Amino acid sequence: MAMDASEETLRRAMSDKQAAVDAQGNTVRDLKASGAAKADIDAAVEALNALKLEKSSIEKQLQATITGGSDVGTLSRDAFRQAVGNTLERRLFYIPSFKIYRGVAGLYDYGPPGCAVKANVLAFWRQHFVLEENMLEVDCPCVTPEVVLKASGHVEKFTDLMVKDEKTGTCYRADHLLKDFCKEKLEKDLNMDAEKAAELKQILAILDDLSAEELGAKIKKYGIVAPDTKNPLSDPYPFNLMFQTSIGPSGLIPGYMRPETAQGIFVNFKDLYYFNGNKLPFAAAQIGQAFRNEISPRQGLLRVREFTLAEIEHFVDPEDKSHPKFGDIAHLEFLMFPRTEQTSGQSAKRMCLGDAVYEGIVNNQTLGYFIGRVYLFLTQLGIDKERLRFRQHLANEMAHYAADCWDAEIECSYGWIECVGIADRSAYDLRAHSEKSGVPLVAHEKFSEPKEVEKVVIAPVKKELGLAFKGNQKNVVEALEVMDEKEAMEMKSILESKGEVEFHVCTLGKVVTIKKSMVTISKEKKKEHQRTFTPSVIEPSFGIGRIIYCLFEHSFYTRPSKAGDEQLNVFRFPSLVAPIKCTVFPLVQNQQYEEVAKQISLSLTAAGISHKIDITGTSIGKRYARTDELGVPLAITVDSTSSVTIRERDSKDQIRVSVEAVASVVKEVTDGSSTWTDVSWRFPAHSHVSIDE
Amino acid sequence: MAMDASEETLRRAMSDKQAAVDAQGNTVRDLKASGAAKADIDAAVEALNALKLEKSSIEKQLQATITGGSDVGTLSRDAFRQAVGNTLERRLFYIPSFKIYRGVAGLYDYGPPGCAVKANVLAFWRQHFVLEENMLEVDCPCVTPEVVLKASGHVEKFTDLMVKDEKTGTCYRADHLLKDFCKEKLEKDLNMDAEKAAELKQILAILDDLSAEELGAKIKKYGIVAPDTKNPLSDPYPFNLMFQTSIGPSGLIPGYMRPETAQGIFVNFKDLYYFNGNKLPFAAAQIGQAFRNEISPRQGLLRVREFTLAEIEHFVDPEDKSHPKFGDIAHLEFLMFPRTEQTSGQSAKRMCLGDAVYEGIVNNQTLGYFIGRVYLFLTQLGIDKERLRFRQHLANEMAHYAADCWDAEIECSYGWIECVGIADRSAYDLRAHSEKSGVPLVAHEKFSEPKEVEKVVIAPVKKELGLAFKGNQKNVVEALEVMDEKEAMEMKSILESKGEVEFHVCTLGKVVTIKKSMVTISKEKKKEHQRTFTPSVIEPSFGIGRIIYCLFEHSFYTRPSKAGDEQLNVFRFPSLVAPIKCTVFPLVQNQQYEEVAKQISLSLTAAGISHKIDITGTSIGKRYARTDELGVPLAITVDSTSSVTIRERDSKDQIRVSVEAVASVVKEVTDGSSTWTDVSWRFPAHSHVSIDE
Secondary structure, eight states, rough: OOHHHHHHHHHHHHHHHHHHHHHHHHHHOOOOTOOOOOOHHHHHHHHHHHHHHHHHHHHHHHHHHHTTTOOOOOOOOOOEEHHHHHHHHTTSEEEEEGGGGTTTTOEEEEEEHHHHHHHHHHHHHIIIIIITTEEEEEEOEEEEEEHHHHTTHHHHHHHHEEBBBEEEEEEHHHHHHHHHHHHHHEEEOOOOOOOHHHHHHHHHHHHGGHHHHHHHHHHHTTOOOTTTTOOOOOOOEEEESSSSEEEEETEEEEEESSSSSSSHHHHHHHHHHTTTTTSSSSEEEEEEEEOOEEEEEOOGGGGHHHHHHEEEEEEOTTTOOTTHHHHHHOOOOOEEEEEHHTTTTTTOOEHHHHHHTTTSSSSOOOHHHHHHHHHHHHHHHHHOGGGEEEOOOOOOTTTTTTTTEEEEEEETTTTTEEEEOOOOOOTHHHHHHHHHOOOOOOOOEEEEEEEEEEEEEEEEOHHHHHHHHHHGGHHHHHHTTTHHHHHHHHHHHHHHSSSSEEEEETTTTTEEEEGGGEEEEEEEEEEEEEEEEEEEEEEEEEEHHHHHHHHHHEEEEEEEEESSSEEEEEEOOOOOOOSSSSEEEEEESHHHHHHHHHHHHHHHHHOOOOOEEEOOOOHHHHHHHHHHHHSSEEEEEEEEESSEEETTTTTTTEEEEEEHHHHHHHHHTTTSSSSHHHHHHHHHHBOSSSSOO | OOOOHHHHHHHHHHEEEHHHHHHHHHHHHHHHHHTTTTHHHHHHHHHHHHHHHHHHHHHHHHHHHTTOOOOOOTTTTTHHHHHHHHHHHHSSSSSETTGGGGGOOTOOOEEHHHHHHHHHHHHHHIIIIIIIOOOOOOOSSEEHHHHHHHHHHHHHHOOOEEEEBBOOEEEEEEEHHHHHHHHHHHHHHOOOOOHHHHHHHHHHGGGGGGGGHHHHHHHHTTTTTTTTTTOBOOOOHHHHHHEEEEEEEEOOEEEEEOOOOOHHHHHHHHHEEETTSOSSSEEEEEEEEEOOSSSSSOOOGGEEEEEEEEEEEEETTTOOOOOOOOOHHOOOOOEOOOOHHHHOOOOOOOEEEEHHHHTTTEEEEEEEEHHHHHHHHHHHTTOGGGGGEEEEOTTTOOOOOOSSEEEEEHHHHHEEEEEEEEEEEEHHHHHHHHHHHHHOOOOEEEEEEEEEEEEEEEEEOOHHHHHHGGHHHHHHHHHHTTTOOOHHHHHHHHHHHHEEEEEEETTEEEEEEGGGGGGEEOOOOEEEEEEEOOOOOEEEEHHHHHHHHHHHHHHEEEETTTTTSSSEEEEOOOOTTOOOSSSEEEEOOOHHHHHHHHHHHHHHHHOOOOOEEEOOOOOOOHHHHHHHHHOOOOEEESSSSEEEEEEEEEOOEEEEEEETTHHHHHHHHHHTTSSSHHHHHHHHHOSSSSSSO
């Protein structure tokens, strides 16, 4: 059962109504702020309450629709989440890790069906991105020496501000506490004065920019206490989110478990560029584990301490970010949420990707191309396109060096969740590693004919440098030679005025004194045969676990059992992600049927279709329910030795097919070359009215 | 070019000659030991030297054969290793990790072709083991809390003894230094007296059993110093090989990066058994990263600090270790090296697996079944079956609880390398976690009719225990209840004689005093409806990186270029593991040929064949050489618009095929449904004598 029309309509209505509620809320506050007449304010508040009532009614209808028409009008987001979670845990899609030892927050195992879904998602990712685009896939270790993560900035900046319960020592994220406080106030206290409301909204807007001192001051000001105990809180202080360790027996090489897979690609840029024939653009990709020692994991499978990332680093000439295949995806239309819509309080809107790039809303074609490819990837997996949007980062969310950044956000019971980040990070990462390692990570563009340019020429006087720095001479020479034009001209002017200059040599980790006699710096006209530049990198980064969790929620529904006495759970996974493609059930336990089942199993194996035989003696109805809970698209029931039935999970329709033909029919449907509707025309329907189900 | 007959013969001869050298070496020592006449000893030494000369001559012929008949008679193991290593590193099969920062010992990246080979090996592993045997695959985190690894014994025992250079602080493995010393003495000092030789051989035999004190004493006795500096060494002390970290912000939850994936399966036994319908036997499997903080990594890709393991835990009733599919593999014959052959100085011998199990050399059918399946897995990947043997662990190598253990060892330039361990670990792991967690990890066998048995009944007196232990009462009660028969009867007799007893409660981590009034213990006759037992586990554990490295060595050969002026490198990968299956070369750069190449590329994609178009203008010979170095089995050259040539990598034979047929021919050959010989009969050969190559 694909999402039906009424569900789609209700979702649209919900989203519209939410926007209306938000807008009316603003009107009420504005009226108060402008000192409007009490009667006007009261009327506006009344209108607001009416809108809220309407929204709540739509919400109830929607919940009822999602849950298959059952009478659970009061099923809240929490109850829905609980229902999905129970099914997932009972059928071992996932298991809290180390459960027999009472587990560890933020760590989960994938059990057999979850593991199969994950393997399918990753195989499709490889197919859709790596193979389709000829990307260079690499596989780097998780253990990473400190120097790499110092260069990337993680050692210094990959922190969250933390506060401790002063009595129990329990740790909390300071920004979460302040955010929760502001949101609750704004939602519940409608009679708050306008000034206060504006203040709280302002805090929410700048939350990510607040320093430890500012956060601490606000926590004090509002009297925020530990949520569990109401005890006072410590001042906020930074906590680095990387798991730290030590490499080798000496204890002298600090290391971390990587917080992302990207750095492994950046440090290999030089070799990968060579491998690609010294040509741009090209992309490298990596799938692997990443680690974040979250202060207090919440949101179940969405915020975990170890997770699988799939990352792409697409290296491109900063002067040409066009993409040859942009035309393939320019026609796509989907929900986008540009910066201006966010800051002006509007909602996400359906846009054509080609227009968004043409109008400059998306910074460049390559970034746009990946947004389109990510859209196709997620919707083909089974993510509901009405609950998927691409949200542009606000200016204060983005790193200073980033050119543009869009998150693929998926709506689930926890709200809109960032599942893929697609960022144009300009030349930041390669520059950072060039500087720290002293190895230039650059690309070249050969000119068809030489160009005359004015260039700074830096000529270190090796004899003088050798006398002054002995064994360190080489490092100093190299550091002088890699100065950019601005640095070199500054040095030249200081040397001319003062005769010497302090100079920081990265690779030595110290400052040395350079005298005028040690280097000559001049500007010369030169013929250049090529341009040397640091490539920009466009990085789509996929949180595989988050995507899978959202997929679970979007695929889940319940429907009443035949007797109507219980709700049955179904995952409407597309064949692509279903943990197995079909099950084989001998109707009753007898040798003949089991032989036929084995024969079918062999032909399914030969056709490369993952499947399982279930020869337990339980009723066929129970076996169907079990297979529906695992999201298996097709079930074959052996009820004769010549022909069998194939049942489709969501329609529950059955067709009768000869034993010889069954594998090829299942293959057609599960590999997508035919739809279920196509094949059900070709074969006789099996009566629904049977004692079986 | 598959391994030709002469190479196979030479390898056999080498192996025989090595055995003869070893045997004659023993004879010489025995003669000396027995005080034989000098003339006899001299004759024996002369025979030994003659054997060594013969061996060295065979070795040279073999090297020449491996390297394609080139005149490199002096190519030693080291030179061969260097040649493979250079090719692997130049073509980015692997890259020392964090190379621009001068790397970290024991950490390597897989570059694009290495990554593809690894993905192919893992996909085949899943196909061959998980799907074929319906195993339950799980995926658990690497970060593991201490309690789990305390239960498994890793916190206490996963250590190597380490010595430090007293001046530089450089660390070494103590056993490695002693082993190197003994081996070198035994090899180089043939005139050593018999007593001394016996002593050194004895040390090698018991090396793994030596305590820190014993190792230290021997290092002192032989005056072993730091190999790099000749400085004195510290006393040996244990170094735990796990990477340690801390979970969460409090710093109070110690954790480790898992040293193996198996524990994640054991702790989930209860859920997995339920998932399998509470039936034995069943197997669970896991592929993932594991971590060992090696003291001083050596042997390149073979001993690394982070690696991919693929592990199977097959749970079975200890009273019935038969396997229903044993018959499928019982006929297999290959090199086995049982315990008795090792201790009596014989070599590995070709045995029939069915006989080995029948004669009790291999402990049971299930263990034998996995040995056979591992043999098929490795040889289908391309491991040379003449350089693969299954070696049984000696009694002193095995853990006390293990029933039997066999390593699949592959010979490469570093010697015989353990790549897969296949162990019957009995009930050890499940028992250890049952005890530590208090959660019974057991299975049940329902009796067809109840049996009468005499059973110990333990009845804790909760009131007395509550008074004595208050909040800890539950832990004490549970600990009393899980005592086995022997423990309970011992407690009974002490309580009867002394009135009280000291009792260790695991879950409290302390000893408490139990008085006679607190528990009654008696023997009663009972009717039992089921047997409850801890399953045995049979564990095949695959070091994926080691297998891949050995595969690289076994697949590598060189052959002279057409002009004879250089050696070209080739990897003879089977299609199954080749990083891509074919390349497409337009013979010259023109639009017509490039159009045809694109058309072929589309049909290859449709047939699901990974491939690459190479439109660089370099000569076709150079492009063939490049593709051979990556081990690509087939190359398509577009030299007309109607038909093209397909060239096979090892024979260099070419056939001419129409543009329409090319994809299906490539598919036939690469998916193994036809051999190259089959298809080359069906199509006209393309003349070898061309200007192209």
